[in-house]
Amino acid sequence: MxxxxxxxxxxxxxxxxxxxxxxxxxxxxxxxxxxxxxxxxxxxxxxxxxxxxxxxxxxxxxxxxxxxxxxxxxxxxxxxxxxxxxxxxxxxxxxxxxxxxxxxxxxxxxxxxxxxxxxxxxLGIREIPYQGEQSKYKEDKSPAIIRDMDKCIMCRRCEMMCKQVQTVGCLSAINRGFESVVAPAFEMDLEKSTCTYCGQCVAVCPTGALSEIDNTRKVIAALVNPNKTVIVQTAPAVRAALGEEFGLEPGTLVTGKMVSALKKIGFDKVFDTDFAADLTIMEEGTELLNRLQKHLAGDKNVKLPILTSCCPGWVNFFETNYPDMLDVPSTAKSPQQMFGAIAKTYLAEQMKLKREDLVVVSVMPCLAKKYESQRKEFQVNGNPDVDLSITTRELSQMIKGANLNFNELHNEEFDNPMGESTGAGVIFANTGGVIEAAVRTAYELHTQKTLEKVDFHELRGFEGIRSATVDFDGFPLKIGIAHGLGHARQLLNEVKAGTSTFHAIEIMACPGGCIGGAGQPYHHGDTNILKQRAAAIYREDAGKAIRKSHQNPFIIKLYDEFLGEPCGEKAHKLLHTHYFDKKPKVK
Structure with a gap:
């Protein structure tokens, strides 16, 4: 040039x-x-x-x-x-x-x-010389996102993210002049629109016009309630970004300090969502192998490629845009919801607690997790598996509010039995991580051979759409990966048209995966920050003694004592879900 x-x-x-x-x-x-x-x-x-x-x-x-x-x-x-x-x-x-x-x-x-x-x-603005009428719009509170359009400056960053990057098309500029605003069509509420709650609009909003629902007050109320036992789970991506809120360099792993802070805040038990990620691999990996076996046996009705189902923003996207393909994704719940389901059954039994007396809080890099935890299919008699979900940013505010000097905290360990995890669980944070974790386990279950090389670098990277072929002892397993919903749409259109050659596809709604989730410290599109977070996740994986989900001793014990076999009757009841047609109906 x-x-x-x-x-x-x-x-x-x-x-x-x-x-x-x-x-x-x-x-x-x-x-x-x-x-x-x-x-x-x-x-x-x-x-x-x-x-x-x-x-x-x-x-x-x-x-x-x-x-x-x-x-x-x-x-x-x-x-x-x-x-x-x-x-x-x-x-x-x-x-x-x-x-x-x-x-x-x-x-x-x-x-x-x-x-x-x-x-x-x-600019040194200290007074406003222009006085006159101010815009007044209704406040829109959805299960995950608040729209306060009185604070909108019509920068249209959210519109670019929603339309061009995510291809959701929920937000656009409407009206003219003083009445102009960025909103869903016909100024409907987000909850009634095509919004997926991925939250990427919140991540780029320069003001407080778009923000997450703040659950910290409810969490504190639960913590001070003497009749409640409050436990917390932390997603893998949080540990690679939380330190940024306290002046540390992006990619600084703060796992031990995070655990220490949560215990000092007052949580009765601090667990790791990575444990549930290992559990997800047992279910999702088994489901993948079951479909592959049917495919290899000549079953023409088997649904391939199988699509991962860990990301609720992505789940919302396909329920809204591809309701005729609801039988294609894995039925496995997300790690957040698997954790909640096991906590409110197995763990509550171990702790001799009634389900309703156990409060499960999750710390997530994601806004869609707030919505996911409120879905009715994840409730038992109105009691949710996960009671409250907060973001990485919300956790940082709680730590600051507790007057803790985060950088001087000593490292502490997660509690057990739901705090033990493998390297496969932690890499769920990165784009490509879920399918890499699945391959590590599926390979050994399929071939009955030891997988010596567990680092699948061909599945890693930041390209929006990636593909790789993994040798399953002579069988070429074709894998597709997409992060960002715009890229997901491209792969889904191929699946719908019958031209996809993949056996399995991993999709994450947020660019970069969970490390770039809308609940993380703001990165303003800086790729280097995302790469540093991703590198930190792979460092934690490499440092783990066990790096394959099916070798987690607490996962093995859970199946032996409680669940039975992966994808068995009890496991399916607690750990699997179903999907709904959410495509807006034209009246």
Whole structure:
């Protein structure tokens, strides 16, 4: 690609043709403030509607100011990014935006991490000279996400993520002028829309217009209730990101400190969702082998490829968009729900507790887990298997609220019997990890041979769609992997058309997998942060004494004492589920 030269703030820079002024300025360390602009390196998308006008710059020979995010560099261009004219224009724009924005910074969920707040501070805004009518919209509370559109600045980042990256198409700009807002069609509530609760819109929202349902108050209420025994499970992705909330580098493993913090907060038992991930592999892996055996025996009715079912955002997606394929995904519950089902039966029995007196809390990197835990099929007489789900961010707030110096906490171990896990369980956090864990176990169960090489590097990576063929002792097992719902749609369309050649497909709703979940510390599309988290997960896997799910001694004991055999009658009743047609009906 040909190069061009231009000058930015009297500094010469050479860039490729087609480069925006914002990106050119970054190359020489010049920061141009933005609000609507966002570059998502991990998915290859860029949001630049040019609507906010905070990024305006002055160009020699041009009368009006130019938005730096949308203006493409040209040969010899002379750019000034911080002249008095530019600063005055940015301040005026910011003052106008703030004049229609609630002054609720003290109580806003995004306070301290709000891009609008940060830009206002950078511009030295101390008063709003423009007074007038403010927008008033109804608050929309779904099981996982809150929409407070009084705080929307029409940056349309959420629309880009929902439409282009995830291809869900739930959010779009509607109405005109002062009444314009980003919302589902006909301004319906999220709960009635095609929303999957993946939460990626929340992850990119620059203000508090989109946020997760906060369950921390309910968790605290349970902890102080003397009649309740409160246990907690922590998802594998949390340990690789929680430290970022306390100033640690991305990818710093804080497993032991996290356990210590949870015990000091007051949880009666602290368990690892990795245990349930191992359990998931026993069920999902057995289901895969059962389908393969039928396929090899010539059964033309067997449903292949089998699709993983660990991700509730992805489950919502196929229930809404592919209701005619509900018999294709695995029926295995997610690790969160398997943990809850075993906790409210086997563990409650061990602890001599009534089901309703045991409160199960989960710490997840995901917003869809909040919705999943409320699904009626995961309840027994109205009592849920998982009572409350909180995000990594919510946990960090609880730790800070408890006045714990997280970085000085000593490492502690998970409790047993549901705290012991293998390396296969921990890699569920990464895209490709679920299917890699499944292959480690399925290979040995299928071939009755020891798998010496447990690291399947061909299943790892950050490409949106990946494929690999794994040699199952002479049988070529063809595997597909997709992360991000837009990529999932591509593979599903192939399955629907009958052109897919895969035997098994892993899908995760969030780019990067659970490490990039919408409940994690905000990464703002920085691929390096996601890669560092992923590397941390693989380090923990490599350091485990046992790295195959079927060798977890507590899993073996659970089947011997309680469940029977994988995919057996009792296991199927407790650990498997069914799916529903959620496609919106046209009246």
């Amino acid at each position: 040909s190069q061009i030269k231009l000058t930015i703030d009297n500094k010469t820079v050479q860039v490729a043709q087609g480069t925006s002024i914002v990106d050119a300025a970054k190359q020489i360390g010049v920061n141009i403030p933005t609000l609507c602009h966002m570059k998502l390196e991990h998915v290859g998308y860029e949001n630049k509607p040019g609507g906010c006008r905070i990024c305006v710059v002055e160009l020699e020979g041009r009368k009006n100011l130019a938005p730096a995010c949308k203006t493409i560099c040209t040969e010899g261009m002379q750019v000034s990014t911080h002249t008095l004219r530019v600063i005055n224009a940015r301040r005026t724009v910011m003052e106008l935006i703030l004049s229609d924005h609630p002054a609720e910074c003290l109580t806003c969920v995004k306070s301290g991490k709000c891009d609008l707040q940060t830009r206002a501070q950078e």
